[in-house]
Amino acid sequence: MFLSRExxxxxxxxxxxxxxxxxHYVSIKTLAKELNISxxxxxxxxxxxxxxxxxxxxxxxxxGIAFFDSPEKISMLDIVVAIDGKEIFEGCVLGLYRCESDDxxxxxxxxxxxxxxxxxxxxxxxxxxxxxxxxxxxxxxKFINIKQKxxxxxxxxx
Amino acid sequence: MFLSRExxxxxxxxxxxxxxxxxHYVSIKTLAKELNISxxxxxxxxxxxxxxxxxxxxxxxxxGIAFFDSPEKISMLDIVVAIDGKEIFEGCVLGLYRCESDDxxxxxxxxxxxxxxxxxxxxxxxxxxxxxxxxxxxxxxKFINIKQKxxxxxxxxx
DNA sequence: TATAAATTTTATAAATTTATCTGATACTCT
DNA sequence: AGAGTATCAGATAAATTTATAAAATTTATA
Numbered sequence: 001m002f003l004s005r006e007x008x009x010x011x012x013x014x015x016x017x018x019x020x021x022x023x024h025y026v027s028i029k030t031l032a033k034e035l036n037i038s039x040x041x042x043x044x045x046x047x048x049x050x051x052x053x054x055x056x057x058x059x060x061x062x063x064g065i066a067f068f069d070s071p072e073k074i075s076m077l078d079i080v081v082a083i084d085g086k087e088i089f090e091g092c093v094l095g096l097y098r099c100e101s102d103d104x105x106x107x108x109x110x111x112x113x114x115x116x117x118x119x120x121x122x123x124x125x126x127x128x129x130x131x132x133x134x135x136x137x138x139x140x141x142k143f144i145n146i147k148q149k150x151x152x153x154x155x156x157x158x
Numbered sequence: 159m160f161l162s163r164e165x166x167x168x169x170x171x172x173x174x175x176x177x178x179x180x181x182h183y184v185s186i187k188t189l190a191k192e193l194n195i196s197x198x199x200x201x202x203x204x205x206x207x208x209x210x211x212x213x214x215x216x217x218x219x220x221x222g223i224a225f226f227d228s229p230e231k232i233s234m235l236d237i238v239v240a241i242d243g244k245e246i247f248e249g250c251v252l253g254l255y256r257c258e259s260d261d262x263x264x265x266x267x268x269x270x271x272x273x274x275x276x277x278x279x280x281x282x283x284x285x286x287x288x289x290x291x292x293x294x295x296x297x298x299x300k301f302i303n304i305k306q307k308x309x310x311x312x313x314x315x316x
Numbered sequence: 317t318a319t320a321a322a323t324t325t326t327a328t329a330a331a332t333t334t335a336t337c338t339g340a341t342a343c344t345c346t
Numbered sequence: 347a348g349a350g351t352a353t354c355a356g357a358t359a360a361a362t363t364t365a366t367a368a369a370a371t372t373t374a375t376a
Contacts, residue, residue, distance in 0.1 A: 001246070001253075002160065005364065008253030027322065041365050043323070050323095060373025063322045076252075076265070088159070094234075094288075095159070095166030096298040106288055107234070110279050114272060121268050130252075130264055140254040163334065185352065199335050205354070218343025219351045317376105324371070331364070341354075346347105 002118070006045050007083040009035070011130075012140055013042060014049075014079060018071050018131035019138075025057075025064035035140075045083065052082040071131060077122035089119050160276070164203050165241040167193070169288075170298055171200060172207075172237060176229050176289035177296075183215075183222035193298075203241065210240040229289060235280035247277050 003011075013031050020026045028046060032039040046065055049055040056068045067074070080088075092099035093111040100108075131137065161169075171189050178184045186204060190197040204223055207213040214226045225232070238246075250257030251269040258266075289295065 001249070002251055003253070005253070011252050012254070038366055040367065047324070057323060059323045059371075061321045062374065091159070093160055094169050095161070095163070096170070096294060098297050099294065103291070103294060105291065105294055107279060107283055111276075114276055114279065117272055121265060121272065125265055133261070133263065136254060136257065136261060136263055139256050196335055198337065201353070215353060217341075217353045220344065221352045327368075329366070334361070336359070
């Protein structure tokens, strides 16, 4: 799993949000139900996006969250970095000390190129582009159930 | 961090082991001291490699671990998969449900290619090739100290 | 202005990963 | 055979990530 679960949920929530185009603010509760995860957990995650000005929020009745900018202007990289930080694109792939220096490991150059390409992939893709497949977004809700069940049974068996 | 800490330690330990070329068996205790990590923890990790026939072990005095095959025949991928499993090269990068099906997300193809290239990178590189830079291997010992300090202070400050 | 709806903040719990410890077993050597 | 050395296996502990709950704050509107 290249991204943290939080980053995955953030992306899934924002994708859901693109399906609510007309509404001014959408409550986190609603999104949480649609994604089938805890309202509180989602709040926590989305707050990070509010602080990074990817979302704006409004309290009280008729409140909720909304995009700060339009989804066309939000790249996947924006979201990923807001949640997981830019550190996931840093460091030696083997965890070797001082590998970034003038005497790197033999995988270094190759890894750097691949990592940059991953980063480029995320920055090339806007939320709006990903949102062009609403069917996929709707399907993605069930995944959480499966994940939770999988980790539970894994615990029991092994 | 693309690889788990265990996988990183496994690689570092095997790299260390290549520096002990002449000896028949090297004790895990010795390796653990060189890497500056817990002897017991390293045991646990290396046991996985024993079970996967990457290492062989021998109990008692003059015992320890040794390569089952020569480092030339061991790829980085062998080690990574032995510890982290092949799952790290599977699934949708965004965690979307059924993304692998006939209706994938718009990042899917691009991610698949990159992921395959990462896998290829690991399988192209043998332990022996990485071991050709003994200075780097020796330096890598200190990294663990830094990591441990970093996570401790992180805890205290934030 | 009171009430209900919503986010925000803080606390708590569960699960997983990371790390250490202990006892058992196997082996070498004298 | 006995003493010492080393892995092996399973239990335990600490740290981090993942998830939930409860209390505090803000806001719309009746």
